[in-house]
Amino acid sequence: MNESPATPGPPCPGRILVIDDDPTVAEVVAGYLTRAGHRVDRAADGDGGLALARSHRPDLLVLDLMLPGIDGLEILRRLRASEYGAGLPVVMLTAKGDEADRILGLELGADDYVTKPFSPRELVLRVQSVLRRSRAAAPASPVGGPVVSGDIALDPQGRRVHRGGRELLLTLREFDLLAFLLRHPQTVFSRQELMERVWGWDFGDLSTVTVHIRRLREKIEDDPAAPVLITTVWGVGYRYDPAAGQEGGPA
Template structure:
């Protein structure tokens, strides 16, 4: 039994066309205290999302009709689905499929065959970092709820980010990554450390970090091909270099 709580259980949408996998995943999630809805294809998933927005989606990559990649794209194209946590399932071990899933906006992924317990841990981790306590958990209290660097501003309490006054459309992990980098300007972080401190995992595919850095650059850099804010320190990792404020020296 899950621990007693006065809060409503998180709602999870499980999308998988394999009834056995969907049933096992649903059982483990429900026993962990989550409220679960199931969809067997992409169209049904989009319909359920529109009818009642879940708190997280467990999304199979290989679906009949509208596949998981297209479902994720469509979710991300809506305001309600912009920062919706998505954990993608893929039956393929091919790196290209994992990269595609991350490129279209998945926050995390699990490769089939997988341990249902591992999936529950991933779901719990993603929800923990997207819930009301995420801002407090993502860094030291002294960092404050608002972070600024040049014309970039992050409101950790509201989970909103702006550049030059214009709100940025960031996914859950993109927001976490940007907030973390703004807290540590000028510090070089290896991908392994970013995986641990932003994703909360001591293990995982480091290409997850690479893809998220690339996606974040596309949203905050004036020229993503020649980044000025998030620099690659070859052989080490990434460093955030704050842009000078308007009227400052370059």
């Protein structure tokens, strides 16, 4: 992280909480985010970070997984189980070789990750991308009308999804991915296409898409091990197949 300070593109100002026990990393990250127009709070451990998240209600969390005391994965678990942190966008900071922790973090509901050592400018771009996506999801945004497909009903204004009358608890990115698939039934999309059209990125680790597809299957499929709604087209990508005879559309 030895780049010269720069403001990477148009700012998407927000309140960012950075939880990292390395003071040098935290200072550099906070500096770049501040220059990009964000307000930044910092915590050096899990307990302090959870307390700040609860009291300050940030717009996004930059979370290091390797922390003393409560580690980043446990912080993520607690946030996702709480009212104040259930929908909080999270960008993880992970070590290069910690693939298992990275995948687990995505499965727990992290929105994105950056691998150490990282470019501070790339981190700011990732943060701004996640912030733009979360704000585009606000009720005042023109996100289209409700969609019904079989027993799945999606309300983009309220950010709510029901299946068979039961509400599904989806993360920000899971909701966006499902909404996109519901609006494009019977169309095959590669992981790269989904990353570009749902995440808004033209770069990144495609395993992010794979993990989110798996999480969605766990929430909408009767048998996630034998999916029939989100199917894999081998060598190509994924396709949403509405239940036979139960196809829906805009409500």
